[in-house]
Amino acid sequence: MSKETIEEHLKKQGLTRRDFLKLSGMLAVAAGFKFDVPEATAGGAVARRARGYSADRRVLKAMETRPRVPVIWLEFSDCAGCTEAISRSNSPTLGNLVLNTLTIEYHETLSAAAGFQAEQAKQDAMAKYAGQYILVVEGAIPVAEGGIHCTIGGRTALDILKEAAAGAAAIIATGNCAAYGGLPRAKPNPTDAKGVWELVTDKPVVNIPGCPAIPEATTGTIAHFVLFGALPELDALGRPKPFYGVTVHDRCLRRPFYEAGKFAGSYDDEGARKGWCLYKLGCKGPTTYNACASIKWDSGLSFPIQSGHPCLGCSEPNFWDGGGFYQGQSAPLERPEVTAVAAAAAVGAAAGVGTALINRSNKKAHGGEK
Amino acid sequence: MTWQSALEFARGPLFYGALLFFIAGMLYRLVTVVALGWSKDRVPDKGSKAGGVVRSFLKGILIWPFIPWVKNTFSRNPLIYIGGGLFHLGLFVTILLGTPHMLVWKSLLGFGWPTLPLPVVDWLAVGGIIGMLILLVHRRINPVLRLISGPAEYLAWLVVFVPMVTGYMMTHHLFFRYEVLYTFHMFSVDFLLIWIPLSRISHFMFYFFSRAIHGQQFGKRGVRV
């Protein structure tokens, strides 16, 4: 590992001790410490994460002693939305600090270099930090026809991923595309897009799904690894539990209306204006594990459901094919066409008539009713 | 294989297939029963057949069940009356007036309707589950019922009981994660759809036939029911 500790590195970047203390406080929260969120209560209280934790001693200590961990960030079949979400937040934010100041060694979109220079910078970083860096992947990896549907510098995404994964200490797949295939994987999935953890099986892969991923969840997970050399606890879908432990529905500010059976029936009816539950408009909150309702977006300003739009379920696998976005969560995924129903009815009726005819002839044969 | 993909299967292709099987199966049952035919009626009517049918339906479905003391079932067997009543009431309210279920109808039929608040549906669902337990216990302790109950009867009970319980657990996030319970709920509902035409649970269709035929006979003979 590079000998420099995190604190030394930050000093070189011009951070004062005061900045440093502030940063470690933010990191403590980011890494999922004290990530205890108050329950939404039936009284209508808004579920909201308390802010401004004091610096955690353990984080401070780790920053003073632990070596800096570089991050290499790759993009494949994606829209760069996850990067946008992180980089567009107001500065100076946690995201900025963690990524720009603290760790980032190579980032496809944010890199100043381009072309061969950028490729070279990446190769250098991978060689210098072999076995130590965190690999962040954004975007799905298409594998159809040898992976030709996404190539960078003449090489396929699959190839680039395998190479970068080989030297990584840990891999973080940010966004639904990198985690589970996302939009590129939506039916009929022409490029056979896959998530990272389906392709890299010999390394720990953390999934930070979302469309885009919540910046705090990505940076928090990175921070956790940087500070403690270990990944946070994951759920069955590879998501860190501090951020994906409960459903959006469980922390939703509209939940009391769900319980009371008060639903908005359209986007501009009385219910919508009064902030009632969006279940009937297709909200996928009940099956969606993500921190939108607690961390929220834009420094805690709001999140889709708060602004009146149902949850699309973007942190779950195959959410593009999970039924219509505006169709109730309980609605079947496919509605049988009239022809299919008619065919089934015809088959049933025909079989019934057949049986009835056999019954009749049996009855006649046995001298039944005249 | 994740819970999400199992749920997708249960909400998607399996539900699709089960629904078509249900439609085909019920039509088969309907046609075979209708084709049994009515026997020729050579006796002059004493009263109105149609009137008898109407009375039979009104009393049998809308009035009798709610006035226990005129109901023979109640005086002879209060447990069936109470258990059966609680169960069917809970069942109908949840699957017709619960919001998630109305949305299923809406997606299939193309139109929806207002629903009841969750706590109301929820308590009626509890009532339905308790009703089913009463019916089961009664089936075990009543000597006659016990004698005539075979695997088919217990299976029919179970096939309806599992969706009721998994639905309730899902609403309250009991013991398992939501999508796990949702998966169980959907698999059990899909199985119910397949099982209905194959079993006596199809009584909800034939009940109307027996009501109609009995009513017709009562009306014809001028019996006041």
Ligand code: HEM
């Ligand atoms: C118009 C609709 C229906 C009518 C009039 C009706 C009527 C009845 C009657 C009279 C009984 C026997 C007495 C009792 O236990 O209460 C019964 C039993 C039963 N019904 Fe229904 N029913 C209807 C719909 C349904 C539906 C839709 C289901 C399930 C999906 C269902 C499930 C059952 C079961 C499982 C039993 C037997 C309970 C036991 O084990 O004793 N019924 N029904």
Ligand code: HEM
């Ligand atoms: C396609 C068919 C069905 C779907 C998609 C479906 C879906 C659901 C959903 C989403 C819930 C609510 C969970 C919540 O509030 O968070 C639920 C609850 C429930 N379901 Fe179903 N269901 C179906 C059919 C049925 C059937 C056939 C039965 C009964 C035999 C049933 C019995 C229940 C019960 C008892 C509840 C609990 C209601 C409460 O406690 O408020 N469901 N179901």
Ligand code: SF4
């Ligand atoms: S269904 Fe959606 S809007 Fe309604 S309470 Fe749940 S998460 Fe909130």
